[in-house]
Amino acid sequence: MEITPFPFPSHPQDDPEQVEDPSKFYALFDDNSDHFYELANPFKRLCEVHGEAVMPLKEDSDWVMDSSFFLDEEQSYGQGPAGEDELEVVSAPARTNKRARPSSSLPVSPGAEASGSGHQQQQQQQRRLWVKDRSKDWWERCNHPDFPEEEFRRCFRMSRATFDLICQELDPVVTKKNTTLRDAIPVRQRVAVCVWRLATGEPLRLVSKRFGLGISTCHKLVLEVCLAIKNVLMPKFLNWPEGERMKAIKDELEMKWGIPNVGGAMYTTHVPIIAPKENSAAYLNRRHTERNGKTCYSVTVQGVVDPKGVFTDVCIGWPGSMPDDLVLENSALYKRASQGLLRDVWVVGNSGYPLMDWVLVPYTYPNLTWGQHAFNEKVGEIGAVAKEAFARLKGRWSCLQKRTEIKLQDLPVVLGACCVLHNVCEMRNEGIDPELRFELFDDEMIPDSNGIRSMSAAQARDHIAHNLLHHGLPGTFP
Incomplete structure (x- = not known):
């Protein structure tokens, strides 16, 4: 967890145009959940005053936000445009140097606060937040019953029947409940992220794009599923x-x-x-x-x-x-x-x-x-x-x-999961392609x-x- 400074000027209560004695705005970045949280009020006031969009520094960012970055807890949440999920916090990739700044088109209006409480209420109603809608097309094709068996085996190093067995064994441990903000990731997709990462060794940023999930979410899923394999499957398949x-x-x-x-x-x-x-x-x-x-x-x-x-x-x-x-x-x-x-x-x-x-x-x-x-x-x-x-x-x-990016303290669990999955494949006579030798x-x-x-x-x-x-x-x- 890291504190990242944001150099936004504070706007005094009596005059939002004054930028003297600028102070830093701080947001809290959580590596485990990829969320930013509010720690100070100046930027909130800036958004409330102008009601303008605040965009990331880089165009290829995995997150977008507008003035609703700071939603009140009592606000209701609904469905965003084009099917995007409207949430309380901003989903971001696992980068600690991500910063946001007000758009260069933000004008400073001397009469911004003169419109009274009615204007503030209107701005509060217009504030919205959506998580980026990542594509899950590749995984949906793989998970479809009509997806070719040989192609599935090439992707996950095992047949669909063996994959289904692993999902069935891990289901009681891996399943998560839906929340009011979003539906939980299905068990099959959780297991698939882990197996694909182990099978290909792809960087997490590529796994994220392939499965339509956040980078830190994929990292968390790999560790969770590997731990479940150790606790559930190892006593049955490696003894x-x-x-x-x-x-x-x-x-x-x-x-x-x-x-x-x-x-x-x-x-x-x-x-x-x-x-x-x-x-x-x-x-x-x-x-x-x-x-x-x-x-x-x-x-x-x-x-x-x-x-x-x-x-x-x-x-x-x-x-x-x-x-x-x-x-x-x-x-x-x-x-x-x-x-x-x-x-x-x-x-x-x-x-x-x-x-x-x-x-x-x-x-x-x-x-x-x-x-x-x-x-x-x-x-x-x-x-x-x-x-x-x-x-x-x-x-x-x-x-x-190749050299793994996994932390040393997490590595034994991941390597143990590889040995267990190897046993499952060997016991079920899952062959390995000669090209993978x-x-x-x-x-x-x-x-x-x-x-x-x-x-x-x-x-x-x-x-x-x-x-x-x-x-x-x-x-x-x-």
Whole structure:
């Protein structure tokens, strides 16, 4: 919230023409609602005296106003011309430097106040205010039942049936009530704004024009819907497998790659961000900076997936300077494993993770045996399932591919919503266009001591490598 000065002269009560000792008029701009509110009276008197229109400085403004900028609370509201909504406050884009000034054609009439109370009442009746009528044609076409299914899928990265399911699940949380000033934005449009923003990564100003809503309204909708996805859909579509579901995952992975008791594959990726104002060094991604030749800041997203590429666990938001093993040690997954909740389960990772009692990683030292080569090949194929899942995640939700404008404190919720929506699409067999395929470039840093944290795990890994070689499984011989 910011106080913005407006340099309008104050008009003394006895003579509206006097402009001596000019004072500043202040209006209050609310970033969350895009509304201006009155804090001082001089400009109100100016409008009452002249009854003239007051226009924005720039022609491309998203808001217009006349002397009714300061309506009395008891005034009634109706329908404006051409179907525009007549409201109490002025809707504006999310810009704090927006200013208004009286039109250059405003004459100063010496007898303006001499007309008496009847003239003031007439001016008060003529004061009106309308919000700019933005076009919603594009969204109305998309929301029409006759809109082509393939085009809908290309726009929102999912079929209409999956989109309807998400809207139905979120309806109790996202629905808003109508007010006396305007009707609430429908649930489908709210969800569509969020999904489109995540899918395309378009700037909010373009999302605003596409859906016919204010810029700050679109920003607010994205955060609200992402939070609803986290609270409503995440418990249903993103959770650690237990019981029969875990057994089915183990059986499927062993059938494909011959390694028993594997409950998932793990991978960590980076999402670029704008350098934060505080503690920016912690978010500096040196590996990406050195490879790309330009400074890169990021946050990490660690995830475990099942054989179909569905996320079963995610850890989001640790600074990009942290290596993969340190991100793992700070995750809830690590805490559950430390409490003995992952017994008889292997999570396969790449060489950036340490070898532990529940984390299975490839051999990293030189001069490997035939069995160790075979083991690395199989572990690499399982790990590729996780990497491919992250590639589809970033390909489907393009907002993860470039530096995001979202505030750092809101980013975990948005990234978590992307993971949940990814799961919904994967579970419902929503394919992804080949043109959206994204190549991941995440460097692996081998932990100290070859990443061995448990000697019993090292022995178990040797035993698995021996069995892979001597059982003659396909693809285990170089």
